[in-house]
Amino acid sequence: MRKRVLVTAMSFRRSKEALALLEDNGCEVIVSPYNRALQEAEMLDLIKGVSAIVAGNDALTEKVIAAGMPVLEIIARSGAGYNTIDITAARRFGVPVTNTPGANTRSVADLTVGLMISLARNITRLNQSLHAGNWEKSVGGELGEKTLGVVGTGNIGGEVIKRAVAFDMKIVAFDIYPRRDLVEKYGVIYLPLKEVIAQADFLSLHVPVIPETINLINKATLPLMKPTAYLINTARGELVVEEDLGNALKQGVIAGAALDVFNKEPLQDSSLNNLPTAILTPHIGASTREASDRVGIMAAEEVIRVLSGAAPRYPVN
Numbered sequence: 637m638r639k640r641v642l643v644t645a646m647s648f649r650r651s652k653e654a655l656a657l658l659e660d661n662g663c664e665v666i667v668s669p670y671n672r673a674l675q676e677a678e679m680l681d682l683i684k685g686v687s688a689i690v691a692g693n694d695a696l697t698e699k700v701i702a703a704g705m706p707v708l709e710i711i712a713r714s715g716a717g718y719n720t721i722d723i724t725a726a727r728r729f730g731v732p733v734t735n736t737p738g739a740n741t742r743s744v745a746d747l748t749v750g751l752m753i754s755l756a757r758n759i760t761r762l763n764q765s766l767h768a769g770n771w772e773k774s775v776g777g778e779l780g781e782k783t784l785g786v787v788g789t790g791n792i793g794g795e796v797i798k799r800a801v802a803f804d805m806k807i808v809a810f811d812i813y814p815r816r817d818l819v820e821k822y823g824v825i826y827l828p829l830k831e832v833i834a835q836a837d838f839l840s841l842h843v844p845v846i847p848e849t850i851n852l853i854n855k856a857t858l859p860l861m862k863p864t865a866y867l868i869n870t871a872r873g874e875l876v877v878e879e880d881l882g883n884a885l886k887q888g889v890i891a892g893a894a895l896d897v898f899n900k901e902p903l904q905d906s907s908l909n910n911l912p913t914a915i916l917t918p919h920i921g922a923s924t925r926e927a928s929d930r931v932g933i934m935a936a937e938e939v940i941r942v943l944s945g946a947a948p949r950y951p952v953n
């Protein structure tokens with residue numbers, strides 16, 4: 637009997653190559669009927685009898701994983717972050733969880749720099765204004781000679797730094813594991829977190845969601861930023877207390893913010909809605925054709941490997 641693979645990850649569904657790879661290797665592919673990340677109850681409905689899940693940011697809780705046993709053999713996250721998967725419970729049930737490190741790095745780094753330029757030059761606001769029939773100009777700023785503060789210098793943070801250096805930016809950074817290559821190649825200066833927050837003209841977040849990073853940007857840390865500074869978050873919504881950021885933007889504590897990720901997605905009523913100094917995108921960091929193909933192939937290969945009895949290449953648990 638063909639093993640059933642449930643695909644919930646939206647990026648994976650876009651990759652014909654990745655879907656074909658699963659089918660060509662004898663899998664029966666079941667595509668989620670939802671065009672978004674699934675809630676626990678929705679996952680519970682779909683998980684029974686499934687040998688593998690190619691997951692997006694779905695609620696893969698202990699209850700869901702338990703309901704998938706004993707058939708479930710692997711949860712392959714199609715992407716980097718796995719904060720919505722209970723990896724401890726998966727380990728307990730002997731189900732490997734894998735991700736696709738580095739596969740969407742370029743896409744997220746490109747978006748981050750795009751958001752920085754949009755903030756600096758008011759591109760999104762002026763676009764709306766001109767579409768509304770106004771010929772309104774505004775004076776922006778250059779990236780060159782400005783300080784970029786990077787929190788988390790892993791795959792994406794490192795690629796953002798590479799791009800920022802091409803714009804003649806100075807880089808300060810915080811990471812629990814500083815990277816010698818970034819210091820030597822790009823002159824990155826590692827500093828304590830508070831110093832990075834205080835020195836940055838653009839502060840960009842690239843850490844995972846773990847207890848130490850949840851609510852990192854809040855009403856205590858926002859006032860440490862320069863009033864002319866911009867915050868960019870293309871990592872995870874949980875890193876920022878949205879209400880505190882909304883208040884800081886309204887009160888001019890900082891100049892602006894660009895966010896691709898939110899506490900609750902899809903974003904609905906939020907203190908950030910309708911703020912002219914906030915640029916919001918609907919979690920599109922990895923939404924490029926190139927990243928979808930790369931991520932999809934990596935996730936499909938992990939599924940095939942594990943379903944054929946081999947060890948996964950990129951386990952996170």
Ligand SMILES: NC(=O)c1ccc[n+]([C@@H]2O[C@H](COP(=O)([O-])OP(=O)(O)OC[C@H]3O[C@@H](n4cnc5c(N)ncnc54)[C@H](O)[C@@H]3O)[C@@H](O)[C@H]2O)c1
Pocket residue numbers: 715716717718737738740741744787788789790791792793810811812813842843844845846848849870871872896897919920921922923
């Ligand atoms: N917007 C999107 O669509 C999108 C797509 C992919 C990834 N992401 C998110 O981007 C973030 C970064 O992804 P990545 O692939 O670069 O991850 P990565 O693992 O390569 O890098 C994370 C870095 O954070 C550092 N770190 C961990 N804990 C820390 C702490 N407490 N303080 C300081 N530094 C710490 C690590 O040492 C590492 O260098 C993740 O949150 C991921 O979920 C978002």
